[in-house]
Amino acid sequence: MGLNKNNIAIFFLTFFTALGFSQEIPTPQDTTKVEHLEEVIISATRTHRQLSSLPLPAHLVSKKEIQRVNSLRLGDILNEQTGLITVPDFGGGEGIQLQGLDSQYTLILIDGVPLIGRSAGTLDVSRITVGNIKQIEIVKGASSSLYGSEALGGVINIITEHPKYGFNGNIYSRIGTFETYDTGANIGYKKNKLAVNAFLNNFRSDGYDLNESDITNTVEAYKSYTLNTKLDYDFTENTSLFVSGRYYTQQQDYVASEELKGESEIDEWNTHLKLSHTYSDKWSSYFEFYATRYKADEFLNNPDASRFSESDFNQLLVRPEIRGIYNPSKKSAFIGGLGWNVETLTRTDFAASPKFNTPYAYLQYDYNPTDKLNVILGARFDSHSEYDSQFSPKAALRYKLSEKLAVKGSVGYGFKAPDFRQLYFDFSNATVGYTILGYNAVITKLPEMQAEGQIANVLVPLTDFENDLNPENSIGINIGADYNPLSSLKLNLNVFRNNIDDLIDTRVIANKTNGQNVFTYYNVHEVYTQGLEINAHYKVSNQLKLSAGYQLLYAKDKAAEKAFDNGEIYARKTPSSSAFQLGKSDYFGLYNRSRHMGNIKVFYDLPQWDLDANIRGTYRSKYGLYDTNGNDYLDTYDDFVDGYAIWDFAINKTILQNYRLGFGIDNLFGFTDTQNISNIAGRIIYGKLNIHF
Amino acid sequence: MTTIKTIKILALAVLFIGFASCSSDDDASTPKKEVESQSITNLKAVQSADYTTNPPTITGDFIKFSFDKGATTTGDDWDIAFRGSTIIVNGGEATTTDQPVRTAIAAAYIASGTLTSVTSVDPSLLVSDSASNGLAIPAVSGQGWYSYNPTTHIIAPIAGKIIVVKTHDGRYAKLEILSYYENGEANEDMSNSQFYTFNFVYQPNEGVTTF
Known part of the structure; x- marks a missing residue:
């Protein structure tokens, strides 16, 4: 446990000196505070829409909130939102679970274009710094009608900051427990037709170790840099250009054992170009070009510095897209787009260097027949070179019953394309001897293995692999209500159900002569997630704001539910006692899903002291990580990870207008579960300084 | 009334x-004759694997078991035999060259239920080991008697799986495997694996298919 006591002490000192200091010299204060700005969301419809009138369940996280809680990485702030939780992956990354769906079913965008690099399905949200984020938009429910693959559970769009008029910027640094340093600078310039912006962030940490008895650390030391530059140029009032370049690099120690040590490195870049033109009040169009590469390499060396193993992953996505918006009247808007995804991947243990080609088209109609009613209809068609083409429709409706109450509902189709691994993997474990083949690799690789005499018998005939693997697909239904009984109180309710078919899992297709098996990916499971979400925001006074959120979740496999229902499942009370039969009510559901999740936040402002403070608590109820009683299902007799709550506290103080000092404790009570939860490090004490100019 | x-x-x-x-x-x-019920604890059936060859070379003796004796045996009167997580029956053909020669007519299948709820044998389901179709009790996670957890590496007997056996001389037995680890639970490095604990019921009367 590396705690930088000196740095913390310095921060403490500065912070409290500043407190005293500011009491003596009164700082000028804003006389008027405009609090009620209408929040605008762009991810839900790909047009600018008022959040409050949207027929879809959506949520915004503002820059203000991110700054007040002093978040570092995207995962930190997402974890505090209702119904979202980051779940650690085998590789050390953290993926986001949304409405009970795994990380691979939520599309993550930066300024409207997707991030790639899901080496094992998870997109690691700790890759993204929050230092230059203006707003995070979270849209729940299947959204493939606009975004295509991966938008099965929802979409998270990160909107980065644009410069204000003149020359301005900020530099900041946060120092905390585990030798964690987060330092960044943001410089912007805007005048007349031109706006430029550069952002640099350096994040490094010594990592942490929850289990001291072994040689490896739970999270090894790492460092990363993010560089993001942007340019906006208005050729005329009606024509403008946006260019953005982002580069991310991360190095982390890679320790497998006492002898085997190495390093893993991630390099990622994104280039985004957008040309917008407005023809008239009714017509506007966008041309967008996006390219991104994600490269991950790792190696392990023997003690004599010779190479033990290395692996690489190199993915490229190129996407041109044109989009048009047509507003025949104030009451209706059409948006349509045509685009083409080209994706390639080279990777260790791959049968080929595959290439995906996906032309696509989408159209959406947003209509307000009356002041009270809003209807959105949309659909998208993705034609894919490697699997079945997908048609993804969506319909949403909102009706304002009164000024205080509105009801809304949406139904949409979502899909997730089989990834490269599921199609082209060709991997044989060197020590144990099993083989995993991608679905498309089976037809060539299995006969090869047979010819080499590796196969004892084939359990699934090759003819089963003549049809394409189906994308995992879902129908998502969301029904909710917005109720504002007082101007200071907002209540939102959303009931959801996601029906997911053709979920891909591995299964054995052949036995090998070495007694091991050949596995492949296959459409097998049908699962559902359903539940409800409640959010409440209460502005007690201009100084005090309270919010609370709750999600109830049932995430179950349909076949498992049936098996329990039919009495086919048995369990043991202790690992070696006789089995007994289980009933319907004994099935708990999918792994790593908590039935209850909740959060509560208190934000307090002391304008006379230029001070703000907040306390936030998040809770998740018990969940199972794997079957512990030998029936392959999670039932009520299994061992569960106990439910837990985490409390965070932060206080910030502005001095001399441009200096902002922050101090806080994340995970106030130092909760850890060394056995089961690898992404909760323990208590983190930090100090932060932000200088604005 | x-x-x-x-x-x-x-x-x-x-x-x-x-x-x-x-x-x-x-x-x-x-x-x-009375139906016999018995528990066998910590039956050691250790194999070792040499991973320097491809495929790895597995060595170790198959531990032969006779339901009639209620104990291990070295003769041809064995019904089933254990080595590592593999269970073979004394009937049909060897599936690898290092297995003992089958000398009798033993066969098996896996039924769902508890040891008490499986009350009769369905002879149509009985199969012997076969060079072409594999072992009667598949030595594959999730398909035979055990499941292997890739996260914890623990091999656990699947709850509710009862192995129904036709013995070497055509009588019937049923068994429930309770543990693969010495004294019931895997130790830290799982070095106490390959110890079988199981309950069985043996029907000593020839031709009787109920227990």
């Missing part, structure tokens, strides 16, 4: 049972 009714029904039931048991007694040429 109800008490009298109950007595009547009971009396009738006793009569029927009496008739039924009389008839079977008449048919049996030899006096009926």
